[in-house]
Amino acid sequence: MNNIEYSRRSFIKQQSLLGLGMLAFGLPGGFLKAAGATTATGPVIDTLGAMTLKQLRDRYHAALFDQFIPNMDALVIDHEYGGFMCNVDIVTRERKSDAKSAWYEGRGLWTYSFLYNNFGQDPAILKAATGSKDFIVKHIIRDTPADGDFWPASYNRTGTEASGEGNIYGHLFIAEGLAEFARASGDEAYYQQAKEIVLDCLRRYDQPDYAYHVNYLSADAPRVPGPRVLGHWMVFLRAATQILERRQDPEIERLASRCVDAIMNHHLNPEYGLMNELLNHDFSRPDNAFANFSYLGHAIETLWMVMFEAGRKKDRALFRTAAAAFCRHVKVAADRIYGGFFRSLDHVDQYTWKVDKVLWLQEEVLIGTLFLLEHTGDTWAQQCFDDTYQYVQDKFTKPEYAFWISAGNRKLTEFQQVRAEHYHHPRHLMLNLLALNRMVERGGKISGIFG
């Protein structure tokens, strides 16, 4: 793709929700655009990514069912001991190690359970999920005091611990997986177990001495006691809202509300309209490098989740605010020279960046923009989706590779070869495939759920 053309088109079209975002954040307003989402000229969306909706849906379907699932089956799923071995060279198709991790088991369990629940209830898919569930139950989950250690991070193929303590995300991804598996298996016990894990994590997170080092700013970033972390709220929120899509649970409902409040009313910095990744325990802004740190990748990912939650609750006000913030973050994160999006604005005011590219962020943009498009027909979202889809096809997908490239340098001239990404990637494929199915079914008409 021509980079100049890419940037130009992006700039031209970023007209609708951007204005709302700028207004919402109190920035200079004289030139701002219409204070609301702009719907497409016509009520029907015919094409996306230079294809008809059906063609695009077929592309997504092929990426999921003709590439991802067969290659997971052949290279990643441990058919003997259960679980997922993700250290696969995507170019040579060699497995580089048979290591497993709490994170990836939880994520894989979610992926396969969601796949089973939403795409045909294939017994082979459920078997893969069950294998991981068994591995998790047997080797990872263990009783610990509420304020005790987190489960170990890594395991060898047969389930022996291979590392020290993990972190909260291992628990939360497993909880997310178990909750989805409860639905797949029809076994309520897994839901109760998932809920207990989530609430246990919340209790730990609320301790003033809770420890988590946000080292993705830098290895020597300050350690803040009892930090409030956007990434934590994000995973709590996603776990909670997926549960609430299927059942009522006041405790989980309170958790979801609390997450949305923390995200939209605390992490979103009113001075510059971007999310801060880390706040002090009392939600004040730290007096250190974190005051200016905006991890845009998490922010964009979190904001589509908030939009989804607004959709679940039919909350127009929340949707408008979240949509505006989503657009703003996407705009700020855009690499206007080489295309795609940057994940980390290390210092907002000094405008210092990490310039590597990760697939997951591009895919979060695709999920959020398609959601906007499905429900509002927003023209900015359409253009952003088109550009991002094309960019991802150009830079991250190689038909001869076993999986899409998960990360690389700014121009993807060098990339991470050993990693089968089995969470963000299939989530993007599945969520967007579901959205495209709905859109095709409606003949391209927008849903109108937000009026």
Add this chain to the structure above:
Amino acid sequence: MNGQRQVSFGSTGQFRPEKLAERYQAELMDRLIPNLDKFVVDRQYGGFMCEFDIAAKKRLSTNKRAWYEGRGIWAYAFLYNRLDADDRYLTIATGSKDFIMPHVPEDNGFFPALFARDGSVISGEGDIFGNLYIAEGLLEYGWAMSAPMYRAMGKDLIRKSLQVCLEADYRYAPFKDVAGGQFLNHWMVILWAASQALTHEADAGMVRIIDQCIDYVLHRHLHPESGLLNDVWVPDRLATTDSGLDSCNFGIGIQLLWMMMYEAERRQDATLFLRAARLFKHHVTVAKDEVYGGYLGYLSGIEDQRWRTDKILGLHEEILIGSLFLVEHLDDTWAKECIEETFSYVQHSFAKSGYAFWVSSGDRTLAVENRQRVEFYHHSRHLMLGLLSLRRLMKRKGRVSDFLANTTDINQI
């Protein structure tokens, strides 16, 4: 594209050409010119004293600079030639011309950089830009005065400047360690001065100089991968370790690109115009400060995405000049949006009602302003060129020009 239409700017259609022209006219004639007259113009010795506190309205020094004399001569001569043939402007331009003429350098030397109020020299030799701005001023002044000798002097200074900067041992201070380098800002000023020389009379030598500038810009400074104009070009990039070679000065690049569009229109070269327009848009798009609004002026490392975060009024005004020109000739939607957004940002951030002049620069949010400078070149040029663009638009009753009427690929920009 060329249908009868009423042009308005931006998605809100807030600005109509008539309204915008009124704003430009008022800023130029009711604020800038009277305040220059009152605070900057030296009626006793001639010339311009620009070191002035724009908030306190207090002169900070009576020093004068070769750069600013050249720029001032141009501004007043252009005002006289193109907008208001008032003899008072000629008198001011003449005062500056008389101030600077005793210092014309011999051979390929440069004018001194700095002068005391009475014209005594208080610094050593200046740089190539002193010569070039004075050349630009003399060219315009010569036309205002119908005096060919000044036009000849201006052209001579351009030719000598080009000769100097192509010499193998030429050094330019900000990149003093770069040997054999070529510098984008040189081509910018040479191109614009030579292009203006051709406004008044044909000159094959000036055309060749412009061609050379365009060639260097598009084939040496334009980085094919990033699509950005590098500040510096060296014959062997691998032989130098200077990290400054990966930089892009948007103030220079964007300015140069609208000048290229103007030159393309002058020579009715649609291909050149569209190429420059595409690059102009790309540069403006990249320079945009998505967090705080306005535009950032300098990528000190393109590949590392290393920005300087100060804000310069001049850059914003160059964007307005180029965007207005695009509206004039293309009725370009992007350009209209850009005008609305940029004009509003400038009004909000740089135009302070209690100050004698617009703020010339500041930090990223303009919380800290540079109040100690009267910027009267980029600013007056923006107002004058913008006003001329708007007047042409109004004269055509909102219809775009015929320049690109037969061009088939205008939608490709």
